[in-house]
Amino acid sequence: MADLDALIDALPKAELHLHLEGSLEPEQLMEFAARNGVDIPFRTLDEVRAAYSFSNLQDFLDIYYQGMSVLQTEADFHDLTDAYLQRVAADNVRHVEVFFDPQGHTGRGLPFEVPINGILKALDAAEEKYGITYRLIMCFLRHLPEDEAFETWKQAEPWLDRIHGIGLDSSEMGHPPSKFARIYEAARERGLKLVAHAGEEGPPAYVWEAVDGLKVDRIDHGNRSLEDEALVARIRDAGLTLTVCPLSNLSLCVVDDLKDHPMKRMLELGLKATVNSDDPAYFGGYVNQNFRETARAVGLTREHVITLAKNSFTGSFLSPDQQREHLAEIDRIAASH
Template sequence: MAEGFASSAERAAFIAGLPKAELHLHIEGSLEPELMFALAQRNGVAIPFASVEAVRAAYDFSNLQDFLDIYYQGMGVLIAEQDFYELTAAYLARAHADNVRHVEIFFDPQGHTARGVAFETVLAGITRALDDAKAQHGISSKLILCFLRHLSEAEAEATLDEALPWLDRIDGVGLDSSEVGHPPSKFARVFARAKGLGLKIVAHAGEEGPPDYVHEALDLLKVDRIDHGNRSLEDAALVARLAAEGMTLTVCPLSNLKLCVVGDMAAHPLKAMLDAGLRATVNSDDPSYFGGYVNANYVAVADALDLSKADIVTLAHNSFAGSFLDDAEKAQHRAAIDAYA
């Protein structure tokens, strides 16, 4: 057992009480089967599953595309503002239970507007839940609009146009969906425009795509944070650069296992990232599909890699250091972690 813990149960209890931030969470990916069924019934939407159990049985993926196929099917039950409110509120309640103090949430407007759901409907429901969670639980938040990379840059530009009236509620833009064959360079112009609007920049890179995609995200998109970044470890010069620049990697252990990015949690690169001086963080990605919220991700990877108390505290510190909070807010959270530890 790693330094600082007498047992796995003791480590899990320490993780449960640790203040933390979550920086990589797709709100549509927190749609639990029970809520999917309830919304399908309320909205008269047919779904290809006979029961909650059948949905969970379908969550057996061999790669990212397998997951995305069912992810977009599930999204179809989200129609009214109240649906987006309930989806977001349910996630935030789970985050609060995991002692998450700050969240930076992705949403995929193109997955909704393409179905005839208004951008305003999506944003109003999500932001109302974020405001309520701040009032009820003290959870602060940032909202990141993601472009779907399997669609065109012109479609991303149109989505950014739709977002313009809401920029007081949107903190950044990101890039998600099918990675292989859709390099960051495909979106260089729309990201430059978003940066010019004062938005923070993040992008999924190096999950299934090669280290070159991480280079492109850094050099062409000028990202403030890399989402995933696992395959960066294949390029020693890239690792050195990420460490030197203090670039945050939003790592998602259970997602990596479920999507076969790693074959076994014991082979997960998180410890190697920490040992290389990378600012790695632990996040849940799409928790309803991948089997656990943020604490479950911490516990799974900490047990598999026998992480020490110091490693786990570092991960929590990294989660706030890599956030888009201001320096005073980050300092407050650092103090809370240190007081707890």
């Protein structure tokens, strides 16, 4: 495995499924709470780490939204984003397509411009500081009504030339993609890219809705697609990318054991899977950690790892020319390992 670990470390990669708010490390939570005078129910880092333990998606979301409360200023969002970029630069990540949840902030009284200005300042500096390019994806919280998504859309109007796509996250069960058909149509008309969480806890029917109803460009998670052979064929034939998050799936009990993770099966079925960290501060690892632990658990080969790295770029929203540059570098690195 040492040789495979070295290859994972050396390969350039893109991360396509990352919630910025989910990169809030315990140390940052304590730091931001102190500097903003926010009262949190934790007194030590050990208490925070103990709280970062879950049995399902809703358990996680409860602490996730609680953690957001410490993010109060543009500087907080800048520092959160910059810290994430610094960590993934160490993993040889060259491009990120990151999510943010504006409703999680405007719903507690922050103006829309506070999170997006702080996030964009960090992302705009990332290429010079870390050699990382980016796309920014604005997610809607699916447990809220679609009308509230339209209110957020109006607030986002001044920044739509800086926002590259929209997504759909939060509690999946009981909130099918079809609930947001109108807002997705509005975003499509504006030329934004479309992604949606589907098939993490929700049934294959939700993935069908995301693909054929919302007409997404990419599926976030998609694990339960494998329960439906026709759906697998639909995704494969359309060349849709799955942004898979193995350690997240383990933490949220989507799989009981990482050895049961479907990553290898996805690749063997011809699906365009990728490796991502989702909410790494909560789920125990950034991109390379997800690669390494999954490779060990399910027996990924050198060829699987190279394919996953390539998929991360061909599944991105970079231009074909930009993708080709990264793919050529992957080939060069692979040839030297």
